[in-house]
Amino acid sequence: MEKKSIAVLGATGSIGTQALEVIRAHPDRFAVHALTAGSNADLLIAQALEFRPCVVVIADPDKYKQVQTALAGTAINVLAGNEALEEVVQHKEVDTVLCALVGSVGLRSTLAAIEAGKTIALANKETLVVAGALVMDLAARKGARILPVDSEHSAIFQCLAGEQAQQVDKIYLTASGGPFRGKRRADLSAVTAEQALRHPNWVMGAKITIDSASLMNKGLEVIEAKWLFDLDVSQIDVVVHPQSIVHSLVQFKDGSIKAQLGLPDMKLPIQYALTYPDRVENTFPRFDFADFSTLTFERADRDTFRNLELAYRALAMGGNMPCILNAANEVVVAAFLKGETGFLAMSDVIEETLAAVTLIQRPTLADYESTDQYSRIIARELVTKSKKIYHIEK
Ligand code: NAD
Ligand code: MG
Secondary structure, eight states, X not given: OOOEEEEEETTTSHHHHHHHXXXXXXXXXXXXXXXXXXXXXXXXXXXXXXXXXXXXXXXXXXXXXXXXXHTTTSSOEEEESTHHHHHXXXXXXXXXXXXXXXXXXXXXXXXXXXXXXXXXXXXXXXXXXXXXXXXHHHHHHHTOOEEEXXXXXXXXXXXXXXXXXXXXXXXXXXXXXXXXXXXXXXXXTTOOHHHHTOOSSOOOOHHHHHXXXXXXXXXXHHHHHHHHHTOOGXXXXXXXXXXXXXXXEEEETTSOEEXXXXXXXXXXXXXXXXXXXOOOOOOOOOOOGGGOSOOOOEEOOTTTSHHHHHHXXXXXXXXXXXXXXXXXXXXXXXXXXXXXXXXXXXXXXXHHHHHHSOOOSSOOHHHHHHXXXXXXXXXXXXXXXXXXXXXXXX
16 A cells, blocks of 8 residues: 655644554555644653654744754754745645644644645634635635535535535534533633633644634634535534534534434544544444433524624624634633633633624735734734723623
8 A cells, every 4th residue: 555645733732642652553555745833842752763754844943953863863954934835835745734733833834734735634723714805715716625524514524425516405513512511701701711621522732622612612623614515604513512422513404413422532633634534443432322311402602602603693794704803712712811801801802803894805825914914913802801801800
């Protein structure tokens, strides 16, 4: 079997390390061409010594020397800075690029990989939230396939196998509801980052864990689904399913519903994106009906978790609005993690940023990038203001 050559962007993160577990289990199928990290030099070095890629990239220039010295006796090329990502994903040897960076910082390297016609295994949902129209249009023109890694979108993708797109009535994205499911606004005014980081079902990076607690993750996923599956916003619904066994569902024109089920384990959707269209045996723990006598479903509470409402609103407005939503969200999540803003204030800042930045109906890449930067400035100012209010309230 010809080995698939993979570039793993964000190799040291939650998705990146799980992807390397999948790759490690199938040395006959995969070779690693490139590994990249933000600033975790120690882990990147250990991964490089195990997987022996052609090249590694460390985004943080201050860590370059450390990585270079550690890998000096090997044939591994060491690069620094985010521009290097755009170069390595386009290398002729690369077949599949796993995009597992967090945040809009992933946009440029994903576009570069698409430009070179690579297959994209996409975990970095923010890329589609920020510039979905641009990304999907380029992928269509370059014949680059985008395979979802996000568990809900992998579920939808699997339900759609063998079906015709025009026969889809709607999709249901499932949400666990996060650690604050069932809480009201009054219960949430003083919750801390530590509480929000305790997700009931999934162990993930910090940013997506906060997004799951605030339901912004589901909002981002609604936007991601729109672009991946070419749906109208009216065709995308969210249902809360606390056990995280049903990963999402598709309802067809005749009313028939297909669902994809399994234990909450990201390795399965990662593996499916890397081996697609093959299904490959593995040793992952399996679902047992005896462990789950009840699967429950409830409506999402968009009044308490306003981020979900704001994401729907931004998507309906279109243009650069989802880009503004994402930028403001990245700012407030970082601030919330540092204790600089309150849980509910996050939605206030996002809403105010959406109102403050001008709508551009058909943005270019430059428009998206300036929208991203400008929205971050506004959101930061609003956080500073909210911080004062937050501290007075306390
Ligand atoms: P993470 O924070 O654990 O890892 C992010 C990776 O990106 C790390 O390797 C980090 O070094 C790198 N990185 C961060 N900032 C960077 C920068 N400025 N430049 C270059 N590299 C940088 O995040 P994660 O939980 O693995 O999530 C990655 C993406 O996958 C996100 O978009 C997330 O929404 C999505 N996702 C994650 C999960 C999950 O279970 N973790 C599930 C579904 C989707
Ligand atoms: Mg998901």
